[in-house]
Amino acid sequence: MLMTPKQKRTIRKGLVVAALLLLSATLSCTSTKSLEKLRRSLSSSPPAAQPPSAENLLDVRGAIHVHSYLSHDSQGRPEEILQAAADAGLDFIIMTDHTNPKIFTEGMEGWQGKILVIRGMEIIQERASLLAIGMKEFIDHKQFPLQEVVDRLKADGVLVFAAHPRTYPGWRRLTGLDGIEIYDIFDDATDHKSRYFQYFVDILFVFNRYPDEVFLSILDRPEKELLFWDQATQSQRLAGLAGNDAHQNVRVLGRQLDPYSRSFRFVNTHLLVPALDPPSLLNALAAGRGYIAFDILAEATGFLYGAQDKKRDWRMGEEVPFHEGIELYALTPQPGRGRLIKDGVVVQTAEGTALSFYPKEKGVYRVEWLLHRGDRWWPWIYSNPIYLR
Numbered sequence: 001m002l003m004t005p006k007q008k009r010t011i012r013k014g015l016v017v018a019a020l021l022l023l024s025a026t027l028s029c030t031s032t033k034s035l036e037k038l039r040r041s042l043s044s045s046p047p048a049a050q051p052p053s054a055e056n057l058l059d060v061r062g063a064i065h066v067h068s069y070l071s072h073d074s075q076g077r078p079e080e081i082l083q084a085a086a087d088a089g090l091d092f093i094i095m096t097d098h099t100n101p102k103i104f105t106e107g108m109e110g111w112q113g114k115i116l117v118i119r120g121m122e123i124i125q126e127r128a129s130l131l132a133i134g135m136k137e138f139i140d141h142k143q144f145p146l147q148e149v150v151d152r153l154k155a156d157g158v159l160v161f162a163a164h165p166r167t168y169p170g171w172r173r174l175t176g177l178d179g180i181e182i183y184d185i186f187d188d189a190t191d192h193k194s195r196y197f198q199y200f201v202d203i204l205f206v207f208n209r210y211p212d213e214v215f216l217s218i219l220d221r222p223e224k225e226l227l228f229w230d231q232a233t234q235s236q237r238l239a240g241l242a243g244n245d246a247h248q249n250v251r252v253l254g255r256q257l258d259p260y261s262r263s264f265r266f267v268n269t270h271l272l273v274p275a276l277d278p279p280s281l282l283n284a285l286a287a288g289r290g291y292i293a294f295d296i297l298a299e300a301t302g303f304l305y306g307a308q309d310k311k312r313d314w315r316m317g318e319e320v321p322f323h324e325g326i327e328l329y330a331l332t333p334q335p336g337r338g339r340l341i342k343d344g345v346v347v348q349t350a351e352g353t354a355l356s357f358y359p360k361e362k363g364v365y366r367v368e369w370l371l372h373r374g375d376r377w378w379p380w381i382y383s384n385p386i387y388l389r
Protein backbone atom coordinates (compact mmCIF):
# COMPACT_ATOMS: atom_id res chain seq x y z
CA MET A 1 0.00 0.00 0.00
CA LEU A 2 1.33 3.40 -0.90
CA MET A 3 1.14 6.09 1.76
CA THR A 4 0.69 9.77 1.13
CA PRO A 5 3.38 12.08 2.56
CA LYS A 6 0.79 13.28 5.10
CA GLN A 7 0.15 9.72 6.30
CA LYS A 8 3.92 9.14 6.60
CA ARG A 9 4.31 12.29 8.70
CA THR A 10 1.44 11.22 10.97
CA ILE A 11 3.00 7.79 11.51
CA ARG A 12 6.41 9.33 12.20
CA LYS A 13 4.89 11.70 14.78
CA GLY A 14 3.01 8.80 16.36
CA LEU A 15 6.25 6.81 16.67
CA VAL A 16 8.07 9.73 18.28
CA VAL A 17 5.27 10.23 20.81
CA ALA A 18 5.17 6.49 21.57
CA ALA A 19 8.96 6.42 22.03
CA LEU A 20 8.85 9.43 24.36
CA LEU A 21 6.05 7.87 26.40
CA LEU A 22 7.95 4.60 26.64
CA LEU A 23 11.12 6.44 27.67
CA SER A 24 9.19 8.49 30.24
CA ALA A 25 7.54 5.41 31.66
CA THR A 26 10.91 3.63 31.92
CA LEU A 27 12.55 6.64 33.51
CA SER A 28 9.72 7.14 35.98
CA CYS A 29 9.78 3.45 36.85
CA THR A 30 13.50 3.46 37.66
CA SER A 31 12.96 6.76 39.42
CA THR A 32 10.19 5.33 41.59
CA LYS A 33 12.42 2.51 42.80
CA SER A 34 15.29 4.75 43.78
CA LEU A 35 12.96 7.42 45.20
CA GLU A 36 11.27 4.81 47.40
CA LYS A 37 14.68 3.57 48.54
CA LEU A 38 15.75 7.15 49.29
CA ARG A 39 12.54 7.81 51.25
CA ARG A 40 13.04 4.71 53.39
CA SER A 41 16.65 5.65 53.95
CA LEU A 42 15.74 9.23 54.94
CA SER A 43 13.03 8.15 57.33
CA SER A 44 15.22 5.56 59.02
CA SER A 45 18.15 7.86 59.81
CA PRO A 46 19.81 6.53 62.94
CA PRO A 47 19.27 8.75 65.96
CA ALA A 48 21.86 11.51 66.06
CA ALA A 49 24.94 10.81 68.08
CA GLN A 50 24.94 13.01 71.16
CA PRO A 51 25.72 16.40 69.60
CA PRO A 52 29.00 17.66 70.91
CA SER A 53 28.34 21.04 72.45
CA ALA A 54 30.40 23.99 71.39
CA GLU A 55 31.30 25.51 74.73
CA ASN A 56 28.86 28.26 75.62
CA LEU A 57 27.62 28.53 72.03
CA LEU A 58 24.24 27.64 70.58
CA ASP A 59 23.96 26.06 67.13
CA VAL A 60 21.07 27.95 65.51
CA ARG A 61 19.89 27.39 61.97
CA GLY A 62 18.05 29.52 59.49
CA ALA A 63 17.16 30.32 55.91
CA ILE A 64 18.97 33.17 54.20
CA HIS A 65 17.94 34.88 50.96
CA VAL A 66 14.15 34.86 51.22
CA HIS A 67 11.72 36.79 48.99
CA SER A 68 8.15 37.87 49.68
CA TYR A 69 5.43 39.85 47.91
CA LEU A 70 7.73 42.85 48.22
CA SER A 71 9.74 41.35 45.34
CA HIS A 72 8.45 41.47 41.75
CA ASP A 73 8.87 37.69 41.44
CA SER A 74 7.15 36.40 44.56
CA GLN A 75 3.70 36.57 46.13
CA GLY A 76 4.72 35.17 49.52
CA ARG A 77 2.80 36.53 52.49
CA PRO A 78 4.57 37.11 55.82
CA GLU A 79 2.22 34.68 57.63
CA GLU A 80 3.02 31.77 55.31
CA ILE A 81 6.75 32.49 55.41
CA LEU A 82 6.73 32.47 59.22
CA GLN A 83 4.58 29.33 59.33
CA ALA A 84 6.96 27.54 56.95
CA ALA A 85 9.96 28.66 59.03
CA ALA A 86 8.29 27.32 62.18
CA ASP A 87 7.42 24.03 60.43
CA ALA A 88 11.04 23.67 59.31
CA GLY A 89 12.22 24.21 62.89
CA LEU A 90 14.18 27.31 61.98
CA ASP A 91 15.49 29.80 64.51
CA PHE A 92 15.91 32.71 62.11
CA ILE A 93 15.29 33.89 58.56
CA ILE A 94 17.00 36.65 56.60
CA MET A 95 14.65 38.47 54.20
CA THR A 96 16.25 39.81 51.03
CA ASP A 97 13.56 41.23 48.78
CA HIS A 98 14.66 42.90 45.56
CA THR A 99 15.25 46.66 45.76
CA ASN A 100 12.09 48.24 47.15
CA PRO A 101 11.69 51.06 49.73
CA LYS A 102 8.62 49.25 51.11
CA ILE A 103 10.98 46.70 52.67
CA PHE A 104 11.59 49.37 55.32
CA THR A 105 7.95 50.24 55.96
CA GLU A 106 6.11 46.94 55.41
CA GLY A 107 8.82 44.30 55.64
CA MET A 108 9.27 42.02 58.63
CA GLU A 109 12.00 42.57 61.18
CA GLY A 110 12.84 41.36 64.69
CA TRP A 111 11.08 38.65 66.67
CA GLN A 112 7.99 37.30 64.94
CA GLY A 113 6.71 34.67 67.34
CA LYS A 114 9.63 32.27 67.82
CA ILE A 115 11.40 33.25 64.59
CA LEU A 116 14.01 35.99 64.53
CA VAL A 117 13.81 37.95 61.27
CA ILE A 118 16.75 39.97 59.98
CA ARG A 119 16.08 42.58 57.32
CA GLY A 120 18.07 42.71 54.12
CA MET A 121 17.79 43.44 50.42
CA GLU A 122 19.04 41.80 47.23
CA ILE A 123 20.83 44.33 45.04
CA ILE A 124 21.43 43.44 41.39
CA GLN A 125 23.70 45.86 39.60
CA GLU A 126 26.82 45.76 37.39
CA ARG A 127 26.48 42.00 36.81
CA ALA A 128 26.62 41.33 40.54
CA SER A 129 23.93 40.14 42.92
CA LEU A 130 24.57 41.21 46.50
CA LEU A 131 22.75 40.38 49.69
CA ALA A 132 22.85 43.39 52.02
CA ILE A 133 22.05 41.96 55.44
CA GLY A 134 21.05 43.90 58.55
CA MET A 135 19.97 47.07 56.75
CA LYS A 136 18.34 49.84 58.71
CA GLU A 137 17.35 52.15 55.90
CA PHE A 138 16.77 52.12 52.16
CA ILE A 139 19.61 52.97 49.83
CA ASP A 140 18.87 53.98 46.26
CA HIS A 141 21.91 52.08 45.04
CA LYS A 142 21.46 52.83 41.34
CA GLN A 143 22.76 56.36 41.97
CA PHE A 144 26.22 55.02 42.83
CA PRO A 145 28.82 52.75 41.32
CA LEU A 146 28.56 49.34 42.99
CA GLN A 147 31.84 49.56 44.89
CA GLU A 148 30.60 52.78 46.47
CA VAL A 149 27.33 51.04 47.40
CA VAL A 150 29.34 48.33 49.16
CA ASP A 151 31.47 50.95 50.95
CA ARG A 152 28.37 52.86 52.11
CA LEU A 153 26.66 49.70 53.35
CA LYS A 154 29.79 48.61 55.19
CA ALA A 155 30.12 52.06 56.78
CA ASP A 156 26.55 51.58 58.08
CA GLY A 157 27.44 48.23 59.63
CA VAL A 158 25.55 46.22 56.99
CA LEU A 159 26.95 42.82 55.93
CA VAL A 160 27.43 42.29 52.21
CA PHE A 161 27.50 38.84 50.63
CA ALA A 162 27.75 37.92 46.95
CA ALA A 163 24.73 35.89 45.82
CA HIS A 164 24.60 33.68 42.71
CA PRO A 165 28.40 33.93 42.45
CA ARG A 166 28.53 31.93 39.22
CA THR A 167 25.70 33.61 37.32
CA TYR A 168 26.57 37.13 38.50
CA PRO A 169 30.37 37.20 38.44
CA GLY A 170 30.61 40.98 38.94
CA TRP A 171 31.27 40.47 42.67
CA ARG A 172 34.85 39.41 41.94
CA ARG A 173 35.89 43.02 41.25
CA LEU A 174 34.54 44.27 44.57
CA THR A 175 36.44 44.72 47.79
CA GLY A 176 35.10 44.65 51.33
CA LEU A 177 32.63 41.76 50.94
CA ASP A 178 31.91 39.68 54.04
CA GLY A 179 31.32 36.49 52.12
CA ILE A 180 29.61 34.60 49.32
CA GLU A 181 26.84 32.09 48.80
CA ILE A 182 28.64 28.77 48.52
CA TYR A 183 25.31 27.22 47.55
CA ASP A 184 22.13 28.63 46.03
CA ILE A 185 19.08 26.42 45.43
CA PHE A 186 18.07 28.20 42.23
CA ASP A 187 21.55 27.93 40.72
CA ASP A 188 21.72 24.23 41.54
CA ALA A 189 18.28 23.55 40.06
CA THR A 190 19.24 25.16 36.76
CA ASP A 191 22.86 24.07 36.34
CA HIS A 192 22.28 20.85 34.36
CA LYS A 193 20.05 21.49 31.37
CA SER A 194 20.58 17.86 30.34
CA ARG A 195 18.52 16.77 33.36
CA TYR A 196 15.47 18.82 32.47
CA PHE A 197 13.78 15.95 30.70
CA GLN A 198 14.20 13.69 33.74
CA TYR A 199 12.91 16.49 35.99
CA PHE A 200 9.91 16.86 33.71
CA VAL A 201 9.17 13.15 33.81
CA ASP A 202 9.54 13.05 37.60
CA ILE A 203 7.31 16.09 38.06
CA LEU A 204 4.71 14.54 35.81
CA PHE A 205 4.67 11.05 37.27
CA VAL A 206 6.16 10.86 40.76
CA PHE A 207 6.38 14.35 42.29
CA ASN A 208 3.01 14.09 44.04
CA ARG A 209 4.17 10.96 45.85
CA TYR A 210 7.82 11.90 46.45
CA PRO A 211 8.08 15.70 46.51
CA ASP A 212 11.12 15.97 48.79
CA GLU A 213 12.95 13.12 47.10
CA VAL A 214 12.35 14.55 43.62
CA PHE A 215 13.47 17.97 44.83
CA LEU A 216 16.67 16.38 46.15
CA SER A 217 17.57 15.27 42.63
CA ILE A 218 18.83 18.82 41.93
CA LEU A 219 21.50 18.50 44.61
CA ASP A 220 25.16 18.41 43.56
CA ARG A 221 28.40 19.50 45.15
CA PRO A 222 28.58 23.22 44.28
CA GLU A 223 31.86 22.85 42.38
CA LYS A 224 32.13 26.34 40.93
CA GLU A 225 31.20 28.16 44.11
CA LEU A 226 33.69 26.11 46.12
CA LEU A 227 36.41 26.79 43.59
CA PHE A 228 35.77 30.56 43.77
CA TRP A 229 35.70 30.37 47.54
CA ASP A 230 38.91 28.35 47.87
CA GLN A 231 40.66 30.79 45.56
CA ALA A 232 39.34 33.93 47.25
CA THR A 233 40.11 32.79 50.80
CA GLN A 234 43.80 32.53 49.89
CA SER A 235 44.07 36.30 50.26
CA GLN A 236 41.08 37.30 52.42
CA ARG A 237 38.61 36.03 54.96
CA LEU A 238 35.34 35.32 53.25
CA ALA A 239 32.43 33.65 55.04
CA GLY A 240 30.22 31.10 53.28
CA LEU A 241 26.46 30.88 53.55
CA ALA A 242 23.67 28.94 51.83
CA GLY A 243 21.19 30.89 49.75
CA ASN A 244 17.72 29.37 50.00
CA ASP A 245 16.63 31.92 47.41
CA ALA A 246 13.07 31.10 48.43
CA HIS A 247 10.35 32.65 46.26
CA GLN A 248 7.60 30.01 46.21
CA ASN A 249 7.09 30.89 42.57
CA VAL A 250 7.89 27.74 40.58
CA ARG A 251 4.76 25.94 39.38
CA VAL A 252 5.14 23.24 36.75
CA LEU A 253 2.24 21.13 35.48
CA GLY A 254 0.10 22.45 38.33
CA ARG A 255 2.61 21.37 41.01
CA GLN A 256 4.17 23.92 43.36
CA LEU A 257 7.76 22.71 43.39
CA ASP A 258 9.20 25.18 45.85
CA PRO A 259 6.84 25.95 48.72
CA TYR A 260 8.66 27.89 51.42
CA SER A 261 8.49 24.90 53.73
CA ARG A 262 10.51 22.77 51.29
CA SER A 263 13.08 25.47 50.50
CA PHE A 264 13.52 26.07 54.23
CA ARG A 265 14.01 22.39 55.08
CA PHE A 266 16.34 21.72 52.15
CA VAL A 267 19.46 23.61 53.18
CA ASN A 268 20.27 25.77 56.18
CA THR A 269 23.00 28.05 57.37
CA HIS A 270 23.96 27.12 60.93
CA LEU A 271 25.59 29.73 63.15
CA LEU A 272 27.29 29.32 66.51
CA VAL A 273 26.11 32.16 68.73
CA PRO A 274 26.33 33.03 72.43
CA ALA A 275 22.63 34.03 72.29
CA LEU A 276 19.91 34.27 69.67
CA ASP A 277 19.70 38.00 68.99
CA PRO A 278 20.45 40.17 65.95
CA PRO A 279 23.96 41.35 66.92
CA SER A 280 25.08 37.80 67.80
CA LEU A 281 23.69 36.40 64.53
CA LEU A 282 25.27 39.10 62.40
CA ASN A 283 28.61 38.72 64.18
CA ALA A 284 28.66 34.97 63.64
CA LEU A 285 27.62 35.35 60.00
CA ALA A 286 30.36 37.89 59.27
CA ALA A 287 32.96 35.86 61.16
CA GLY A 288 32.04 32.63 59.34
CA ARG A 289 31.39 30.99 62.71
CA GLY A 290 29.12 28.35 61.26
CA TYR A 291 28.49 25.96 58.42
CA ILE A 292 25.91 25.05 55.84
CA ALA A 293 24.06 21.74 55.82
CA PHE A 294 21.44 19.97 53.75
CA ASP A 295 19.34 19.29 56.80
CA ILE A 296 16.66 17.64 54.66
CA LEU A 297 19.02 14.61 54.54
CA ALA A 298 19.54 14.54 58.31
CA GLU A 299 19.68 17.36 60.80
CA ALA A 300 23.26 18.48 61.20
CA THR A 301 22.82 20.48 64.40
CA GLY A 302 25.75 19.78 66.69
CA PHE A 303 28.37 19.55 63.96
CA LEU A 304 31.66 20.99 65.15
CA TYR A 305 34.86 21.94 63.42
CA GLY A 306 37.63 23.54 65.41
CA ALA A 307 41.29 23.80 66.18
CA GLN A 308 42.97 23.22 69.50
CA ASP A 309 46.29 22.99 71.21
CA LYS A 310 47.09 22.30 74.86
CA LYS A 311 46.17 25.86 75.81
CA ARG A 312 43.10 26.88 73.83
CA ASP A 313 40.37 26.28 71.23
CA TRP A 314 39.41 28.04 68.00
CA ARG A 315 36.20 27.88 66.01
CA MET A 316 35.29 27.95 62.32
CA GLY A 317 36.06 31.28 60.69
CA GLU A 318 38.94 32.15 63.01
CA GLU A 319 42.52 32.96 62.13
CA VAL A 320 44.98 30.87 64.06
CA PRO A 321 48.71 31.57 64.22
CA PHE A 322 50.30 28.45 62.77
CA HIS A 323 52.43 26.40 65.16
CA GLU A 324 53.41 22.78 65.69
CA GLY A 325 51.08 20.67 67.80
CA ILE A 326 47.86 22.28 66.67
CA GLU A 327 45.04 19.82 65.96
CA LEU A 328 42.16 20.37 63.54
CA TYR A 329 39.14 18.25 64.46
CA ALA A 330 35.58 17.74 63.27
CA LEU A 331 32.68 15.88 64.86
CA THR A 332 29.32 15.13 63.23
CA PRO A 333 26.00 13.89 64.63
CA GLN A 334 25.58 11.23 61.87
CA PRO A 335 28.16 8.83 60.44
CA GLY A 336 29.33 9.59 56.93
CA ARG A 337 32.48 10.44 55.01
CA GLY A 338 34.59 13.42 55.99
CA ARG A 339 37.14 15.36 53.99
CA LEU A 340 39.53 17.99 55.26
CA ILE A 341 40.37 20.39 52.47
CA LYS A 342 43.43 22.64 52.45
CA ASP A 343 43.49 25.42 49.84
CA GLY A 344 41.05 23.43 47.70
CA VAL A 345 42.86 20.07 47.98
CA VAL A 346 41.80 17.07 50.09
CA VAL A 347 44.49 16.37 52.70
CA GLN A 348 42.66 13.98 55.02
CA THR A 349 39.61 11.73 54.84
CA ALA A 350 37.59 10.03 57.55
CA GLU A 351 34.76 7.49 57.88
CA GLY A 352 32.23 7.80 60.66
CA THR A 353 31.64 10.81 62.88
CA ALA A 354 35.11 12.21 63.63
CA LEU A 355 38.14 13.58 61.85
CA SER A 356 41.47 14.69 63.26
CA PHE A 357 44.54 16.17 61.60
CA TYR A 358 47.81 17.74 62.73
CA PRO A 359 48.73 20.23 60.00
CA LYS A 360 52.36 20.64 59.08
CA GLU A 361 51.92 23.91 57.23
CA LYS A 362 49.89 27.09 56.98
CA GLY A 363 46.80 27.15 54.82
CA VAL A 364 43.05 27.59 54.67
CA TYR A 365 41.44 24.42 56.00
CA ARG A 366 37.75 23.54 55.75
CA VAL A 367 35.66 20.40 56.15
CA GLU A 368 33.07 18.68 53.97
CA TRP A 369 30.95 15.76 55.14
CA LEU A 370 29.00 13.38 52.92
CA LEU A 371 26.07 11.22 53.91
CA HIS A 372 24.91 7.97 52.31
CA ARG A 373 21.18 7.85 51.73
CA GLY A 374 19.26 5.77 49.20
CA ASP A 375 21.60 4.84 46.35
CA ARG A 376 24.32 7.43 46.74
CA TRP A 377 26.59 9.70 48.73
CA TRP A 378 25.16 13.18 49.11
CA PRO A 379 26.82 16.45 49.96
CA TRP A 380 25.71 17.18 53.53
CA ILE A 381 27.90 19.66 55.42
CA TYR A 382 30.29 22.42 54.31
CA SER A 383 32.10 24.16 57.15
CA ASN A 384 33.61 27.59 57.09
CA PRO A 385 37.40 27.49 57.05
CA ILE A 386 39.94 27.89 59.78
CA TYR A 387 42.76 30.10 58.55
CA LEU A 388 46.17 28.91 59.68
CA ARG A 389 48.33 31.94 58.94
Ligand SMILES: [Zn+2]
Nearest residue numbers: 065067122245
Ligand atom coordinates in the same frame (compact mmCIF):
# COMPACT_ATOMS: atom_id res chain seq x y z
ZN1 LIG B 1 16.99 36.25 45.16
